[in-house]
Amino acid sequence: MKTVEKELCPDCDELTTPDIIEKEVKVTVRKEEYCVIVKRAVCWACNSEFGLSGIDFDEAALAYNEYRRKHNYLFPEDVKNIREKYALNQKSFSRLINSGENTIHLYEKGGLQDGAHNEIIKQAENPEVMKNLYDDNNDAVTMDIRQAFEEKLKALLEEKNKNKMREIIQSAFDFKQDIYCGYKKFDIEYFINFMLTILGFYKPLSTTHMGKIPCYLDFLKFKNEGVSFTGCRYVVGKYGPFLNDYSKLFCFLKDSGVVDSDIDISGSGEIYVPLRQPDMSVFSKKDADLIKEVALKLGPMSTQALKNKTHNEFPGWDENKIGQLISFENARNVRL
Ligand SMILES: [Zn+2]
Incomplete structure (x- = not known):
């Protein structure tokens, strides 16, 4: 049992250095039951259990992550990475996926995303999809970041195009390894x-x-x-x-x-x-x-x-x- 810094017990108001224990807890997420190991702090003075900050103490967050793993959903940091890749703010990204302005903020903070949103955010990692979202809804992106966003999007589209050209050339020159190519595989x-x-x-x-x-x-x-x-x-x-x-x-x-x-x-x-x-x-x-x-x-x-x-x-x-x-x-x- 590890100890942590002194904490105020919410039950007896004593400043204690609680023991940290682990418990198996069942949590239902979208009608599915998940068993997660959650940490709890135990007060030395009155023996009551309470939570501390951090995902280890948050059974809902732990269960959401289990759900994400099982259903191949994006994790909060994935959502953030995709957004930042385009220099978007949370508000603009929320509007681009046709959702409420706070949606992306909630997802990045750990809220479990809706299935349709998960799909569209995942697809938006592809700059061609992002371009379509933007073309359909220009006003979604707030003025203050519009220029930076457009530059990023353009650069990512160019990069994608280069990769496409690379694949085309690679396959066009991928000859049978024979006496006409010197028995070497083209790379x-x-x-x-x-x-x-x-x-x-x-x-x-x-x-x-x-x-x-x-x-x-x-x-x-x-x-x-x-x-x-x-x-x-x-x-x-x-x-x-x-x-x-x-x-x-x-x-x-x-x-x-x-x-x-x-x-x-x-x-x-x-x-x-x-x-x-x-x-x-x-x-x-x-x-x-x-x-x-x-x-x-x-x-x-x-x-x-x-x-x-x-x-x-x-x-x-x-x-x-x-x-x-x-x-x-x-x-x-x-x-x-
Ligand atoms: Zn106590």
Whole structure:
């Protein structure tokens, strides 16, 4: 039995240091019976039991939590987190879910939410749902926080959109692990780091460089280790080998804020610069050295010189096979 600070006994008015005991209590919540272990303070002087502050002493609150666990309801702090995610105040959030202005305040304080409210608050964690709620009921959000709320909502929608694009790219490049992708499973996060690492060693890079440097790297790594870096596929292009479906990948890199690009005034495509640092921890020292070597050797070449080099030297490139995938079987003859 643990003791606590001195408390005033409500029965005998003695200032006592009560014992704390635990009791099993049955509580009915929405017609369901819950058995909870609740704490009680026991007065030394008169032996009467009384409650203290804190959820451990609150059998209703404990039973509500049991109910939440059983029915997969949000907990008070979940409601608060969802609200704060959007920089909403309690009043505005209550109005957005078409409820009384005090509703969210009560839920955050521990009141058991109504089932329909639980569902809508849960769904409102998705910014697209929140946007619909707001579009349907603009006046719900009080003027003082409207700007902050709209900014948060916009940022969350953009984030969500980025994730969607990421999933689309991931599934579009999730090829069968065969000789055409160097037996590597494509991973969009890894690919982002890979491109950022190349750009970290040499920038800016033209579209041609962005399409050919990964090709050399993937084939050289395959030559050494039997597996490529990225799992990307390469096709026979008019001017040598090229990253297959490169425009999808480069658009993604740009739209998701990984790189920025501008028209390449000296060539036909664009030039790219990185917008952030790579996470190099995903590469071994050997990998990083190879990326550095290739980036520093091919990066400074002119677009035309790089085209000529691949056109003349790259094994497996055959102008009669334009558009066809290049097998990594050719890797054994690739050199820088
Ligand atoms: Zn007492």
